[in-house]
Amino acid sequence: MTSVGLAGVGIMGRGMAQNLLAKGFELWLWNRTPSKLEPLLAQGARAASSPAELASRCEVLLTCLSDTGPVETVLFGPSGAAEGLRSGGVVVDTSTISPSKTREFAARLGERGVTLLDAPLSGGSEGAARGTLSVMVGGPADALERVRPVLEAVGKQITHVGPSGSGQMVKLVNQILVVGTMLSMAEALTFAQAAGLDLDKTLSAVSGGAAGSWTLSNRGPQILRRDFRPGFSVDLQQKDLRLVLAAADELGVPLQACSTAFHYYRVVQQRGGGGDGNHAIVKALEYLTGLEVGRKEE
Numbered sequence: 001m002t003s004v005g006l007a008g009v010g011i012m013g014r015g016m017a018q019n020l021l022a023k024g025f026e027l028w029l030w031n032r033t034p035s036k037l038e039p040l041l042a043q044g045a046r047a048a049s050s051p052a053e054l055a056s057r058c059e060v061l062l063t064c065l066s067d068t069g070p071v072e073t074v075l076f077g078p079s080g081a082a083e084g085l086r087s088g089g090v091v092v093d094t095s096t097i098s099p100s101k102t103r104e105f106a107a108r109l110g111e112r113g114v115t116l117l118d119a120p121l122s123g124g125s126e127g128a129a130r131g132t133l134s135v136m137v138g139g140p141a142d143a144l145e146r147v148r149p150v151l152e153a154v155g156k157q158i159t160h161v162g163p164s165g166s167g168q169m170v171k172l173v174n175q176i177l178v179v180g181t182m183l184s185m186a187e188a189l190t191f192a193q194a195a196g197l198d199l200d201k202t203l204s205a206v207s208g209g210a211a212g213s214w215t216l217s218n219r220g221p222q223i224l225r226r227d228f229r230p231g232f233s234v235d236l237q238q239k240d241l242r243l244v245l246a247a248a249d250e251l252g253v254p255l256q257a258c259s260t261a262f263h264y265y266r267v268v269q270q271r272g273g274g275g276d277g278n279h280a281i282v283k284a285l286e287y288l289t290g291l292e293v294g295r296k297e298e
Helices: 011-022 034-041 051-057 068-076 099-110 124-130 141-152 166-194 199-207 214-224 234-251 256-270 278-289
Strands: 003-007 026-030 060-063 090-093 115-118 133-138 155-162
Touching (some): 003 011, 011 026, 011 034, 011 124, 026 034, 060 068, 060 141, 068 099, 090 099, 090 141, 099 115, 099 166, 115 141, 115 166, 133 166, 141 155, 166 199, 166 214, 166 234, 199 214, 234 256, 256 278
Parallel strands (some): 060 090, 133 155
Antiparallel strands (some): 115 133
């Protein structure tokens, strides 16, 4: 039985951990807030006291963290995973972080005989819970094949997209598509609200046609219910948009919709909605129009 380590059990990591346990992997966990591990320990996982101990206990180490800085700290900081990794090991970083820093981390681990795969995820908390995530993997193809059974426990579509850093770049492509769809959905539903349409019927009418999408079918009904619980938070979406816009600046590519979405999300953050789901972009449009999408008349 392959022993797997997972650093980070937030919204995504929690579902991943449960699926790894369900598939019979020996699972070791580390989290910055140890109390969040308790439900998973009750299901059979084991806790490590540090990233270094976590790395020493497992054959495959997964990281699922919020940003570039935390990944660097977990890998290379005091009692970091690099201290416990064995030559020949594989680290799979499922976080969404800087592509250039990913390549740097891969080189640093490579000096220790360890392979880093950048394998960011798409599918939200629902996909993490169901084990149906899309995984876009950068790094050596042979290393991916070694860890494929582990990734198949958490993802349905696993695609090798190129050398180190490519997984992160493809994830940024994914995020460009996500925020563009979120923005257009928010504008469309705000328009429908202003027009006095029956929003449930409107959503049903357009979801099955050319305008249909995963975002519209899953997040549209949440907006109409005023349910802004996060599958993926505004704060994390903003972090990803910063990565997108920085990469676009380096490439000289104009991304007008992403820039607009970034500033709308900033409005949501400034009004206390950073912990809301990323479909809360509609709140910025509500603020501009004085409307409230989905609220039923008294």
